[in-house]
Amino acid sequence: xxxxxxxxxxxLSNYNYFSQxxxxxxxxxxxxxxxxxxxxxxxxxxEQSNKKMLFNASVYQYAEKQYKWKDKWDTIxxxxxxxxxxxxxxxxxLPLIDDLHSKFIIPHPGIxxxxxxxxxxxxxxxxxxxxxxxxxxxxxxxxxxxxxGYSSGGYGNLVVIRHYNGxxxxxxxxxxxxxxxxxxxxxxxxxxxxxxxGRSTGSHLHFEMRFFGNALNPQKIIDFKNKKLIxxxxxxxxxxxxxxxxxxxxxxxxQLASKGYHRIKSGDSLYALALKNKTTVKAICxxxxxxxxxxxxxxxxxxxx
Numbered sequence: 001x002x003x004x005x006x007x008x009x010x011x012l013s014n015y016n017y018f019s020q021x022x023x024x025x026x027x028x029x030x031x032x033x034x035x036x037x038x039x040x041x042x043x044x045x046x047e048q049s050n051k052k053m054l055f056n057a058s059v060y061q062y063a064e065k066q067y068k069w070k071d072k073w074d075t076i077x078x079x080x081x082x083x084x085x086x087x088x089x090x091x092x093x094l095p096l097i098d099d100l101h102s103k104f105i106i107p108h109p110g111i112x113x114x115x116x117x118x119x120x121x122x123x124x125x126x127x128x129x130x131x132x133x134x135x136x137x138x139x140x141x142x143x144x145x146x147x148x149g150y151s152s153g154g155y156g157n158l159v160v161i162r163h164y165n166g167x168x169x170x171x172x173x174x175x176x177x178x179x180x181x182x183x184x185x186x187x188x189x190x191x192x193x194x195x196x197x198g199r200s201t202g203s204h205l206h207f208e209m210r211f212f213g214n215a216l217n218p219q220k221i222i223d224f225k226n227k228k229l230i231x232x233x234x235x236x237x238x239x240x241x242x243x244x245x246x247x248x249x250x251x252x253x254x255q256l257a258s259k260g261y262h263r264i265k266s267g268d269s270l271y272a273l274a275l276k277n278k279t280t281v282k283a284i285c286x287x288x289x290x291x292x293x294x295x296x297x298x299x300x301x302x303x304x305x
């Protein structure tokens with residue numbers, strides 16, 4: 001560990017994460033890991049698996065050791081690559097709630113309009129719930145927002161929340177996003193308004209549940225009719241991941257060829273390019289390895305998504 005990092009951790013010691021956590025105020029990048037600083041001067045070191053924010057960290061530790069699955073706290077992309085949960089050779093019991101994080105709230109009480117299944121040439125990785133544009137949508141468990149923004153993968157305005165039980169939930173096609181990256185949320189907090197952004201033919205909530213980036217059938221976990229969990233624990237095994245597809249969005253060959261490049265013209269700015277391409281300045285900077293203060297030169301080629 002670098003000497004400066006050791007000094008920082010020493011100065012910020014004596015804080016308990018779960019009892020002291022408040023709204024994050026800053027993030028310090030440490031390679032692929034990071035340190036999040038909270039408003040009450042407490043801190044949290046987020047490793048690739050972010051295991052310290054889990055109440056069942058042993059499940060993550062076992063999965064990483066036994067199956068070599070990888071994970072990270074990625075606020076730029078909602079997708080995880082490379083973990084194939086069909087490699088399961090046993091069953092893992094994953095608790096969904098505990099004494100500290102004991103609440104579950106249905107994201108929206110609307111009727112189900114489409115389920116987790118093969119649809120034509122595509123697999124539909126979640127459950128669609130009918131909404132009216134502007135309907136309030138809620139986080140189903142306590143957690144922290146990992147991704148908040150417009151996704152080019154068809155989700156439109158998307159919120160991804162990492163929950164303390166180790167699952168992530170995806171809330172797609174939102175008309176408006178009400179939370180920001182690294183924001184702590186509780187079960188029942190409003191995270192966005194229903195809409196029809198992205199690849200959508202009408203207002204609805206596309207809701208996904210994922211583990212190590214792999215999609216689970218939400219209706220195996222949630223009783224949508226009665227608005228409650230089917231059980232307080234779910235047994236994870238290879239049968240829940242029955243199709244041999246990687247569980248992330250794959251860009252089309254046309255998208256891969258273009259990669260969303262833009263040639264700078266007079267009057268262009270990073271902020272204007274972010275607005276035009278429904279992304280963020282931070283995301284553009286990450287794609288190009290530049291800072292937000294970079295001076296753009298006319299004729300320069302820059303990637304915007």
